[in-house]
Amino acid sequence: MPSRPKPRNALAGRDAAGGCALLIVDMISDWRFADADKLLPPAAAIAPPIAAFKRRCRRAGVPVIYANDNRGQWRSDFRDVVAGSLAVGGDGAGITQLLLPHEDDYFVLKPKHSAFFGTPLDLLLQHLKAVKLFVTGAASDQCVVTTAVAARMHDYEVLVPRDCVASQSDERNRRAIEHFEQALDIRTTPSRRIRLPRSS
Amino acid sequence: MPSRPKPRNALAGRDAAGGCALLIVDMISDWRFADADKLLPPAAAIAPPIAAFKRRCRRAGVPVIYANDNRGQWRSDFRDVVAGSLAVGGDGAGITQLLLPHEDDYFVLKPKHSAFFGTPLDLLLQHLKAVKLFVTGAASDQCVVTTAVAARMHDYEVLVPRDCVASQSDERNRRAIEHFEQALDIRTTPSRRIRLPRSS
Amino acid sequence: MPSRPKPRNALAGRDAAGGCALLIVDMISDWRFADADKLLPPAAAIAPPIAAFKRRCRRAGVPVIYANDNRGQWRSDFRDVVAGSLAVGGDGAGITQLLLPHEDDYFVLKPKHSAFFGTPLDLLLQHLKAVKLFVTGAASDQCVVTTAVAARMHDYEVLVPRDCVASQSDERNRRAIEHFEQALDIRTTPSRRIRLPRSS
Amino acid sequence: MPSRPKPRNALAGRDAAGGCALLIVDMISDWRFADADKLLPPAAAIAPPIAAFKRRCRRAGVPVIYANDNRGQWRSDFRDVVAGSLAVGGDGAGITQLLLPHEDDYFVLKPKHSAFFGTPLDLLLQHLKAVKLFVTGAASDQCVVTTAVAARMHDYEVLVPRDCVASQSDERNRRAIEHFEQALDIRTTPSRRIRLPRSS
Numbered sequence: 001m002p003s004r005p006k007p008r009n010a011l012a013g014r015d016a017a018g019g020c021a022l023l024i025v026d027m028i029s030d031w032r033f034a035d036a037d038k039l040l041p042p043a044a045a046i047a048p049p050i051a052a053f054k055r056r057c058r059r060a061g062v063p064v065i066y067a068n069d070n071r072g073q074w075r076s077d078f079r080d081v082v083a084g085s086l087a088v089g090g091d092g093a094g095i096t097q098l099l100l101p102h103e104d105d106y107f108v109l110k111p112k113h114s115a116f117f118g119t120p121l122d123l124l125l126q127h128l129k130a131v132k133l134f135v136t137g138a139a140s141d142q143c144v145v146t147t148a149v150a151a152r153m154h155d156y157e158v159l160v161p162r163d164c165v166a167s168q169s170d171e172r173n174r175r176a177i178e179h180f181e182q183a184l185d186i187r188t189t190p191s192r193r194i195r196l197p198r199s200s
Numbered sequence: 201m202p203s204r205p206k207p208r209n210a211l212a213g214r215d216a217a218g219g220c221a222l223l224i225v226d227m228i229s230d231w232r233f234a235d236a237d238k239l240l241p242p243a244a245a246i247a248p249p250i251a252a253f254k255r256r257c258r259r260a261g262v263p264v265i266y267a268n269d270n271r272g273q274w275r276s277d278f279r280d281v282v283a284g285s286l287a288v289g290g291d292g293a294g295i296t297q298l299l300l301p302h303e304d305d306y307f308v309l310k311p312k313h314s315a316f317f318g319t320p321l322d323l324l325l326q327h328l329k330a331v332k333l334f335v336t337g338a339a340s341d342q343c344v345v346t347t348a349v350a351a352r353m354h355d356y357e358v359l360v361p362r363d364c365v366a367s368q369s370d371e372r373n374r375r376a377i378e379h380f381e382q383a384l385d386i387r388t389t390p391s392r393r394i395r396l397p398r399s400s
Numbered sequence: 401m402p403s404r405p406k407p408r409n410a411l412a413g414r415d416a417a418g419g420c421a422l423l424i425v426d427m428i429s430d431w432r433f434a435d436a437d438k439l440l441p442p443a444a445a446i447a448p449p450i451a452a453f454k455r456r457c458r459r460a461g462v463p464v465i466y467a468n469d470n471r472g473q474w475r476s477d478f479r480d481v482v483a484g485s486l487a488v489g490g491d492g493a494g495i496t497q498l499l500l501p502h503e504d505d506y507f508v509l510k511p512k513h514s515a516f517f518g519t520p521l522d523l524l525l526q527h528l529k530a531v532k533l534f535v536t537g538a539a540s541d542q543c544v545v546t547t548a549v550a551a552r553m554h555d556y557e558v559l560v561p562r563d564c565v566a567s568q569s570d571e572r573n574r575r576a577i578e579h580f581e582q583a584l585d586i587r588t589t590p591s592r593r594i595r596l597p598r599s600s
Numbered sequence: 601m602p603s604r605p606k607p608r609n610a611l612a613g614r615d616a617a618g619g620c621a622l623l624i625v626d627m628i629s630d631w632r633f634a635d636a637d638k639l640l641p642p643a644a645a646i647a648p649p650i651a652a653f654k655r656r657c658r659r660a661g662v663p664v665i666y667a668n669d670n671r672g673q674w675r676s677d678f679r680d681v682v683a684g685s686l687a688v689g690g691d692g693a694g695i696t697q698l699l700l701p702h703e704d705d706y707f708v709l710k711p712k713h714s715a716f717f718g719t720p721l722d723l724l725l726q727h728l729k730a731v732k733l734f735v736t737g738a739a740s741d742q743c744v745v746t747t748a749v750a751a752r753m754h755d756y757e758v759l760v761p762r763d764c765v766a767s768q769s770d771e772r773n774r775r776a777i778e779h780f781e782q783a784l785d786i787r788t789t790p791s792r793r794i795r796l797p798r799s800s
Binding site: 210211212213270273274275277278279303304305306307311312318319320322323324 | 410411412413470473475477478479503504505506507508511512518519520522523524
């Protein structure tokens with residue numbers, strides 16, 4: 001079957017195992033924004049399962065992509081975001097420690113809710129030959145849902161590991177998961193049930 | 201204050217009154233898709249208030265834009281969609297009769313959920329000098345919310361006339377409206393409460 | 401190899417033969433715009449080779465996509481553009497007669513130079529499983545080059561049939577072809593030299 | 601006149617003076633790519649006039665935006681690109697020294713030719729309230745022209761300071777400038793002739 005030619009100036013390294021990629025949305029932050037006090041505890045609660053799922057993904061050859069807000073205006077880098085989060089300390093720094101990016105992880109800085117808007121994410125996924133996305137992070141009814149729907153519009157298959165998303169309250173998170181399933185035709189499942197391309 | 205130069209090949213006619221525009225999402229259809237039987241009755245119920253609000257908008261000089269799925273593959277036109285809907289008859293044709301596009305209304309055919317994705321909508325709104333969108337139509341927790349969030353990402357102010365959106369069930373619609381208010385920072389209000397730029 | 405799942409609401413019919421698609425840019429027009437008098441004769445001259453190449457493409461199962469300006473503001477349809485061109489008569493109508501769209505050809509109405517900007521073209525090509533584009537039409541140093549570069553940015557392979565593009569003067573067309581080859585890494589070749597997927 | 605509401609999470613600091621912004625395309629590089637040996641000398645020749653024009657822009661309150669390729673895959677930051685360029689030494693490092701980004705300059709990392717493709721540039725310019733772009737850098741017939749046309753498609757006014765663009769040869773640069781003027785309706789002028797919003 002024909003496929004688009006390998007671009008000379010590839011954004012990605014080796015191909016995504018099994019065509020899968022893991023997206024971690026807005027977990028690295030200095031948690032200085034409205035509602036941050038409500039979102040931080042649930043976010044801290046999902047950091048360990050995301051970290052565990054990330055370990056499985058990396059072992060399986062599934063690339064990991066961080067999608068993060070750039071709150072310091074359009075002058076800072078992802079490394080600044082990571083460093084800024086660690087500098088603040090507290091639960092936010094704890095999350096960042098658990099989810100500390102590896103050298104060969106990818107990242108995009110997003111200016112708005114969706115990780116596809118104003119970023120090279122779609123192109124990066126094409127270069128990775130990814131067709132299926134695991135979307136994790138916070139908040140499930142804000143940036144996560146917006147990113148997941150954008151992925152569907154770009155014809156990616158989307159799977160949301162249910163224990164790896166959170167919102168400002170359990171009630172809002174529960175409704176977000178219902179929204180995925182009921183209205184958006186996006187499957188959710190516990191992360192441990194997700195079969196990755198190779199043994200884990 | 202500087203503003204972008206008037207493009208020679210403008211998509212729009214006269215400027216939007218008060219910088220406002222009315223968007224009507226997915227109300228013109230042949231209602232031949234999964235779930236159509238569930239969505240048609242609530243859609244029929246909001247057609248009269250949308251028609252009334254559209255009349256007020258037109259009197260006030262607020263441009264009206266239809267955003268519709270193109271289900272006949274990428275070969276059909278909006279006129280075909282309108283004609284197809286009327287040909288089918290029944291409640292769907294009744295909606296189309298109520299909301300029959302005027303000669304000077306605008307339309308975009310959208311390939312996916314959001315009316316901004318793969319369409320000239322953002323450009324059209326810029327040419328209209330619109331900065332505030334009234335988003336109406338169905339389903340509130342599918343194409344309407346996706347379009348409303350995309351409008352916010354493009355920095356438009358968004359207002360959802362609460363009686364002019366519907367979903368497959370009242371429960372889903374009620375939750376969608378909560379989702380707008382609570383998580384997406386999008387205001388909703390009864391359409392009759394919306395003050396339009398000029399007397400109505 | 402994994403590929404993106406077949407979307408339920410596909411824009412396209414059967415897959416593009418050999419992953420190829422033919423793009424015809426701005427040949428259907430009422431030729432009422434600045435410079436139209438200069439562009440019309442060279443455009444008329446390339447209409448026969450484009451028509452011949454289109455016949456070969458259709459026989460080979462290579463889908464044909466018309467990308468056209470929408471000069472009648474965002475209210476008209478492609479059928480209007482075709483009818484409007486025929487109504488004007490003269491050389492412009494002659495081109496349209498030669499290149500009259502077939503029922504199963506595709507089209508996008510573009511608001512600006514590039515056929516990818518504000519249109520569903522990238523999505524349509526993905527649904528067609530097209531990876532290689534033959535870009536034809538006018539003007540070679542305006543909409544054609546802008547569309548060809550956009551195709552490269554989306555990682556499509558691009559081939560320009562040299563006898564199927566024109567500009568306001570032979571000199572400008574010659575330079576455009578040099579520009580493709582020299583600066584943009586886009587190959588050009590006589591259309592009869594292009595091998596299509598199946599017998600022609 | 602209505603304008604889009606000030607977004608809470610603005611990408612930009614204070615508004616662009618006179619609605620103007622300076623774009624510097626692909627001047628910061630390690631110059632390790634095909635053709636780099638041909639492009640480096642002409643690029644070095646335009647670095648001093650770009651630096652002089654940048655000084656005038658900064659004094660006038662015109663924001664400066666660097667748009668650069670990210671050749672290190674989607675893992676590196678703009679600071680890495682700057683540091684990498686300085687580390688290589690030679691003429692490339694000399695250019696980077698002359699054009700060293702200031703703390704309050706902006707930047708976007710672009711994955712492809714156009715600085716608008718897969719980046720937040722359009723949004724950043726909206727937040728700056730910029731409507732007129734000075735486009736500088738290299739190569740004039742590759743990334744510069746692609747960026748300039750994209751700016752026009754987004755309805756920005758574009759002005760190319762003629763002494764601030766270069767290509768692999770003088771001949772190619774001369775043709776690129778003709779292409780701007782003749783086919784793309786983009787004005788070019790010596791940078792010293794450009795009147796900036798405030799005294800310089």
